[in-house]
Amino acid sequence: MSESGLDRDPRFRLATDRDLPAILPLARSTVPGFVDELWSRLAGNGETAEEFGRRAQHAFIEVGQTIVADAADKISAMLISYPMASSPNPHVPGMDDMLRPLMTLFQKAQGTWYLHGIATVPDFEGQGLASGLMHVAEDLGRSAGKSRISLLVIDTNLSAIRFYDRRGYATTATAPVVKKGWQTTAKDLLLMEKPLG
Numbered sequence: 001m002s003e004s005g006l007d008r009d010p011r012f013r014l015a016t017d018r019d020l021p022a023i024l025p026l027a028r029s030t031v032p033g034f035v036d037e038l039w040s041r042l043a044g045n046g047e048t049a050e051e052f053g054r055r056a057q058h059a060f061i062e063v064g065q066t067i068v069a070d071a072a073d074k075i076s077a078m079l080i081s082y083p084m085a086s087s088p089n090p091h092v093p094g095m096d097d098m099l100r101p102l103m104t105l106f107q108k109a110q111g112t113w114y115l116h117g118i119a120t121v122p123d124f125e126g127q128g129l130a131s132g133l134m135h136v137a138e139d140l141g142r143s144a145g146k147s148r149i150s151l152l153v154i155d156t157n158l159s160a161i162r163f164y165d166r167r168g169y170a171t172t173a174t175a176p177v178v179k180k181g182w183q184t185t186a187k188d189l190l191l192m193e194k195p196l197g
Ligand SMILES: CC(C)(COP(=O)(O)OP(=O)(O)OC[C@H]1O[C@@H](n2cnc3c(N)ncnc32)[C@H](O)[C@@H]1OP(=O)(O)O)[C@@H](O)C(=O)NCCC(=O)NCCS
Pocket: 029, 030, 031, 077, 118, 119, 120, 121, 124, 125, 126, 127, 128, 129, 130, 131, 132, 152, 153, 154, 157, 159, 160, 162, 163, 166
């Protein structure tokens, strides 16, 4: 990944494996309960959910797709983004029923820059970190020649939906969630998109 989107904001840098302990809880917070359930379903023989999550997050870091906010060696927020691929996570070993609604929506978002995950450590919320990371993602999408940016959010995450709405994102499609062991009141997954001018 080019660092062009990072050049103008000194709060942000590419993540390294040293950041994994801080990144794992942030990844979990993006869709509470869903991420843990999925990690435990995708974990290989003898692997824990935590170990699978670590392996998946390492893979994003390795190819330069994870950006963190770092103030005095304290990770306060993270962003994962990349060009939309034909599978929900290029590092996931196989298809799982819980991923089917994601795949349905991904088909509709082919060719976009995809915002896979964004989260701020609760103590640092409301300081503009996620807003800054959204600008970085949009810059990366433009630099990659994309005309749209996309993301998925569950219908119960009203604060995130408002956050995206205020930044010009609109819902373009929905798909019913597949719960399996995931305890949630969510019904739908929303695809939100924004043109990159
Ligand atoms: C949604 C989320 C990423 C926003 O992160 P953030 O760093 O707080 O975002 P910002 O500070 O840039 O902006 C937050 C907005 O809420 C306002 N705000 C004020 N105080 C706030 C507070 N204590 N907490 C959260 N937001 C607050 C900000 O002013 C801003 O308003 P605006 O949208 O009108 O500009 C963060 O709340 C989060 O990590 N949520 C859990 C993970 C998640 O749901 N991720 C998205 C999955 S799709």
